[in-house]
Amino acid sequence: MTLTTREFWTALHGMLLGAAFLLAFTGSAVSLWGLRSEWTTSAGRIAGARFLVTGTWSMALLAWLTVSIGTFAIYPWYRAKPPAGASPAVLASYPKYLLMSSAKTEDWHEFGMEWKEHVGWLAPFLATAVAVVATRYRRTLANEAMLRRTMLFLLCAAFACASIAGLFGAFINKVAPVR
Numbered sequence: 463m464t465l466t467t468r469e470f471w472t473a474l475h476g477m478l479l480g481a482a483f484l485l486a487f488t489g490s491a492v493s494l495w496g497l498r499s500e501w502t503t504s505a506g507r508i509a510g511a512r513f514l515v516t517g518t519w520s521m522a523l524l525a526w527l528t529v530s531i532g533t534f535a536i537y538p539w540y541r542a543k544p545p546a547g548a549s550p551a552v553l554a555s556y557p558k559y560l561l562m563s564s565a566k567t568e569d570w571h572e573f574g575m576e577w578k579e580h581v582g583w584l585a586p587f588l589a590t591a592v593a594v595v596a597t598r599y600r601r602t603l604a605n606e607a608m609l610r611r612t613m614l615f616l617l618c619a620a621f622a623c624a625s626i627a628g629l630f631g632a633f634i635n636k637v638a639p640v641r
Contacts, residue, residue: 468640471535476635479528480628483585486521487621490592493517494614499604511600518593518617525586525624532582532631539640540575557638570637574630582627588620 465473493514496502502510544556553560561571592613596603603610 475531483524490517507604515596518596522589522593525589560638578627578630581623585620585624
């Protein structure tokens with residue numbers, strides 16, 4: 463089994479970095495949920511806050527890497543223009559135009575890819591916001607229930623954005639792979 467360069471970058475983008483992002487989300491969400499003054503000792507709060515800061519910054523970094531590779535490495539291959547009058551067989555190397563060549567698949571580009579392009583960029587911004595707040599308030603976060611709930615909401619919003627983008631990306635790559 464071999465991967466082309468494009469398939470390697472696509473797998474790195476979606477399967478490796480995307481999956482690592484989802485794992486970092488899980489760790490961050492659990493540590494944020496458990497960081498409560500009534501549930502932990504002062505030593506536990508310090509360790510929990512340290513874990514939260516590490517997890518949220520990992521999540522933010524993974525989100526930035528994932529969208530950057532998707533936008534600047536994979537997307538140009540996706541939207542490359544085929545030669546004029548290209549046959550359907552040639553369009554297999556031009557995913558955007560392959561999708562747009564059929565009424566059955568053009569919605570994958572018109573709706574799916576457009577949504578993926580825009581909603582995917584929300585995840586790193588939201589994840590970074592949570593990481594900044596976790597870093598800034600790490601000493602008092604266990605006593606701030608409203609702040610923890612807000613952070614958890616933003617964390618879940620980042621997860622939802624990444625999940626939607628990942629789902630559309632997987633479906634689009636199934637119908638018109640970047641090769």
